Amino acid sequence: MNFKSIFLLLFVCLTAFFIQSSCVNKPVSDKERLTGQFNYKTDPDFIKLPLAYSTKEIYLRKTVFEKFKAMADSAAKAGVTLKALSGTRSYSEQKNIWDNKWNNYFKNGDSIACMKKILLYSSMPSTSRHHWGTDIDINSLEPSYFATGKGLKEYTWLVNNAHKFGFCQVYDDMKKTGRTGYQEEKWHWSYLPESTKFLNEYHAKISYADIKGFKGSNLASKINFIPSFVDGISKKCK
């Protein structure tokens, strides 16, 4: 190998090293972490759930999964199966949900009416608690599922036991509690020891200027989105 080849090889190796370190090891800023704009699948704080605890490829924070696992194992002893349907979601995954619903609901040029319909159950990209890796949707996304039989047994177990593991139903029955924001979600449980820290950080670091990049994002402040929806959680979970 002559001097020129060695120099060329060295150049290629160094270039590969810098590309790799800038792509893989790029530190995630607080704003990116809070708004889902990072790759949770390669983040060392996250873990892919074993299929015994999930229905598809789902990731959560490792600390959150440990507690979810303990809760699901405890539920199993009482004859109740708890499986995650959804865990961490990125900004772009949330934007896909938003865009699909926008295309279905947008009529007569009325952006506000469209947004209100989406916001019954789905959040704006960059505002979802699912960005944080602290929140889980469990067993079904149908309100009626939890009203009778197996679903009611599962929900009753969660209401009586989830708090022992740190989990709380953030979107409770607003007709009874006076909460604002999303409709009741009996499937959505948040691991409070972690999510409370994220909510506090969200308030400290994120403003309406950071909620951007999708249809209707310019109207977030007009509908008072942050106090009504980001803060629209059960008093029991605060």
Ligand SMILES: [Zn+2]
């Ligand atoms: Zn959810």
